[in-house]
Amino acid sequence: MRAILADPRFKRILIGEDPTNVDRCWLTLKKRLAGAGSSFGTMVTAMSGVELALWDLAGKAAGLPIYRLMGGKLRDRIRIYQDCGAEDWGWHADIGAVARRAVADGYTAIKFDVDMPTTYELDPWNRCLANREITYIVQQVGLAREAIGYDVDLLIDCHWKYNVSDAIRLARALEPFKLLWLEDPVPPENVAAHRLVTQASATPICTGENLYLKHGFRELINTHACDVVAPDVPKMGGLSEAKRVADLADLYDMAVGPHNVSSPIGTLAACHMLATVPNFLVLEFHGCHVPWWSDLVQGPQPVIKDGYIMVPDGPGLGVELNEDVARAHLRPGEGWFEM
Numbered sequence: 001m002r003a004i005l006a007d008p009r010f011k012r013i014l015i016g017e018d019p020t021n022v023d024r025c026w027l028t029l030k031k032r033l034a035g036a037g038s039s040f041g042t043m044v045t046a047m048s049g050v051e052l053a054l055w056d057l058a059g060k061a062a063g064l065p066i067y068r069l070m071g072g073k074l075r076d077r078i079r080i081y082q083d084c085g086a087e088d089w090g091w092h093a094d095i096g097a098v099a100r101r102a103v104a105d106g107y108t109a110i111k112f113d114v115d116m117p118t119t120y121e122l123d124p125w126n127r128c129l130a131n132r133e134i135t136y137i138v139q140q141v142g143l144a145r146e147a148i149g150y151d152v153d154l155l156i157d158c159h160w161k162y163n164v165s166d167a168i169r170l171a172r173a174l175e176p177f178k179l180l181w182l183e184d185p186v187p188p189e190n191v192a193a194h195r196l197v198t199q200a201s202a203t204p205i206c207t208g209e210n211l212y213l214k215h216g217f218r219e220l221i222n223t224h225a226c227d228v229v230a231p232d233v234p235k236m237g238g239l240s241e242a243k244r245v246a247d248l249a250d251l252y253d254m255a256v257g258p259h260n261v262s263s264p265i266g267t268l269a270a271c272h273m274l275a276t277v278p279n280f281l282v283l284e285f286h287g288c289h290v291p292w293w294s295d296l297v298q299g300p301q302p303v304i305k306d307g308y309i310m311v312p313d314g315p316g317l318g319v320e321l322n323e324d325v326a327r328a329h330l331r332p333g334e335g336w337f338e339m
Contacts, residue, residue, distance in 0.1 A: 001305045004046040006015055014050075020058040023240055026051045044212045044237055051238030058163050059316030066272035067311060070243065071269070073275035077308040081109035081155060081180075095140055096147035102288070103148050106306030109180060109282050112144060129166035138173050140282045145177045153180040155206075160184045164193045171201035180268045180282070181206035181228050181257065189240035195225035209259035213237045214244045221248050228281060232259040234266035239273040246277040252278075262285040264297040268309070283309075295325045 004010055013032045017025050018153055029047050030038045037043045043152045059066045060127055067073040082102045115289030117124065120133040126151055167185035169330055174182060181204040186193040188210040198205040204227035211217050220226060229249045233242040246256045256279050274280045285304060287293035296300040303309060312318020
């Protein structure tokens with residue numbers, strides 16, 4: 001993506017445009033870069049980064065926070081769920097202890113992955129779940145639920161691993177635990193498969209992180225192929241496009257729970273947009289294993305407090321990148337971003 005943004009052809013497209021006219025700039029990029037793939041993938045993500053920066057610039061020029069430019073906020077704070085992943089527990093550590101630690105940190109919603117290989121997996125390629133594997137997953141989810149009770153929301157991620165029939169069996173087996181959602185149980189490109197799973201179980205189904213632009217979400221939403229739609233805001237097209245997806249989902253009485261693996265910059269940008277839409281549910285935080293995550297921005301600290309992010313009221317994003325911290329944590333061999 002860095003190479004795309006540094007390409008002189010990319011930069012020349014916006015020279016002479018009003019940078020505070022954000023949608024025009026973004027649509028200009030989309031039109032002029034159509035031949036380079038401006039409908040999917042890395043090109044859209046690069047365009048999204050430009051769009052977020054333009055919203056910050058427009059807000060600073062107007063002396064207003066981004067949410068004011070997008071219609072005004074409905075909420076002052078954004079609820080966050082901690083993605084506990086598998087980094088420090090896997091299948092062999094104490095999932096209950098990890099869950100209790102997240103709750104002790106103030107989170108009212110936590111997520112675990114259940115798609116790691118187990119000794120019960122018979123074939124890593126066929127997307128099938130053996131009965132013993134389902135039993136083991138149910139046991140692990142039960143331990144997490146027992147540890148946190150039913151006042152804390154529990155989310156489970158499958159990372160697109162299973163076929164339709166076994167995803168349905170798993171979703172039904174997890175119904176007693178009253179999950180906030182079961183995420184990506186089947187491959188992301190198969191909307192019909194998601195619809196079958198969604199219709200077959202009382203466990204809410206969430207998906208959407210691998211879709212791009214509003215057109216990518218159209219069939220998913222208008223066929224009710226999921227219960228919660230999860231656009232990745234800095235990846236799928238930016239703030240305006242994500243808001244269009246949220247508005248479409250709201251038309252179908254569908255909640256929005258965005259996927260988010262961003263730095264505080266991308267996360268706070270998403271928060272500005274999410275403050276303006278009525279059907280927002282909860283936003284992912286994927287940096288609990290990065291102790292300097294909050295330090296990447298200069299502004300109120302910590303960015304996340306008691307499981308919420310307060311939407312900044314300063315101009316633009318309301319925070320600034322801490323370049324010293326960012327430079328200090330560059331990967332080996334990676335240079336500082338310069339245009």
